[in-house]
Amino acid sequence: MTDWIEQFPTLAALPEEDRRLLTEPAQRVTLRPGTTVFAPGQPAESFLFLLSGMVRVQQASASGREIVLFRVAGGETCIMTTACLLADELYSAEGVTEGAVEAVAIPKDAFEEAIARSPGFRRLVFSEYSQRISDVMHVVEEVAFERLDKRLAQRLLALAGPDGTLQTTHQ
Numbered sequence: 001m002t003d004w005i006e007q008f009p010t011l012a013a014l015p016e017e018d019r020r021l022l023t024e025p026a027q028r029v030t031l032r033p034g035t036t037v038f039a040p041g042q043p044a045e046s047f048l049f050l051l052s053g054m055v056r057v058q059q060a061s062a063s064g065r066e067i068v069l070f071r072v073a074g075g076e077t078c079i080m081t082t083a084c085l086l087a088d089e090l091y092s093a094e095g096v097t098e099g100a101v102e103a104v105a106i107p108k109d110a111f112e113e114a115i116a117r118s119p120g121f122r123r124l125v126f127s128e129y130s131q132r133i134s135d136v137m138h139v140v141e142e143v144a145f146e147r148l149d150k151r152l153a154q155r156l157l158a159l160a161g162p163d164g165t166l167q168t169t170h171q
Helices: 003-007 016-023 079-087 108-117 119-145 148-159
Strands: 027-031 036-038 046-052 054-060 066-073 094-097 101-107
Touching: 003 016, 003 046, 016 108, 016 119, 046 079, 046 108, 066 119, 079 108, 079 119, 101 108, 108 119
Parallel strands: none
Antiparallel strands: 027 101, 036 094, 046 101, 054 066, 054 094
């Protein structure tokens, strides 16, 4: 079960010994739509490489209002999981599948061993972590400093099809 690693070019370029650190303990998982991948207060038990599908990471207030923090798509890893694994902390948000998800799970102990022993894997993890932090900071900047009507117009244009029409609901 090593074919999945080809979907991540940086992993595929690792030396054979480093790839084995990831492929030997890896378990392929299939998650149905609406599956809670992680929830607030839970420990991070594995590092997921999403092969296909989408996971929505969201946070809820005490009143029940939810805000989507970010989404993780096929070919990506989750910054929240990375942070929890690196800091040995509990999740503070919820991850829910949006449709079917195929992923590969690397157990926490194998993740820690790969971080310690593989410079290439370590670079990959911190590079993706850094990129996602930059993305989150960009969103915070937009929310804090851009007008709502401008942000809404930009988002609607981004969601529109090639013919300029948009098929969506208020929700």
